[in-house]
Amino acid sequence: MTDKYQNKYRIPSARLQNWDYGWNAAYFVTICTKDMDHYFGEIRDGVMDLSEIGKIVQTEWLKTPEIRPDMNLELGSSMLMPNHFHGIITIGENEYNTPMTDDGRDAMHRVSTTTTTATITDTTYKNAFAPQSKNLASIIRGFKSAVTKTARQIHADFVWQSRFHDHIIRDEKSFYTISEYIQNNPLKWADDKFYSEEKIAI
Secondary structure, three states: OHHHHOOOOOOOOOOHHHOOOOOOEEEEEEEEEHHHOOOOEEEEOOEEEEOHHHHHHHHHHHOHHHHOHHHOEEEEEEEEOOOEEEEEEEEOOOOOOOOEOOOOOEHHHOOOOOOOEEEEEOOOOOOOOOOOOOOHHHHHHHHHHHHHHHHOOOOOOOOEEEEEEEEEOOOHHHHHHHHHHHHHHHHHHHHOOOOOOOOOOO
16 A cells, blocks of 8 residues: 555545545545444454354445446455444545646645544535545445345344444555554454444344
């Protein structure tokens, strides 16, 4: 990732409402189950033991770039926890996110670098330049839908939280810091802000 990150993922605005979520950038997303129910498995001795639904989530996430080849997606670190999912996904440069300015230059690379964090609904994003099916929200929406369809064959009550958490990754240092956090999450489950006692049995 080091070579690929050089000057590639730049953040044009510190204000969420000015950010186009179809733009070329790396995103850290967290998606929780409704009521923080434990559908995905349990932490045992610092290791995540996946349930059948947890395995479905893992499989569907790994299929994401294949399902959307035109968006030039790349997956980074990911981790399932008992009641939530963490993942890094990069939307690469593609035909939908390279708007040109009047002077013919790529508008995405004429702006300053910063970062932002938000909690949003799946329908919050509005692409300024791309179809609504070519942004981060559409990726997450499709992923959640695919998981839900299969998971309900195992547990009829399975449901995601309607919102998901989003963080635009600012630079290479942040990318690796977040990646490390994701990988170490099971070891720090008791201190996790999403921690809850087991609520359901799969």
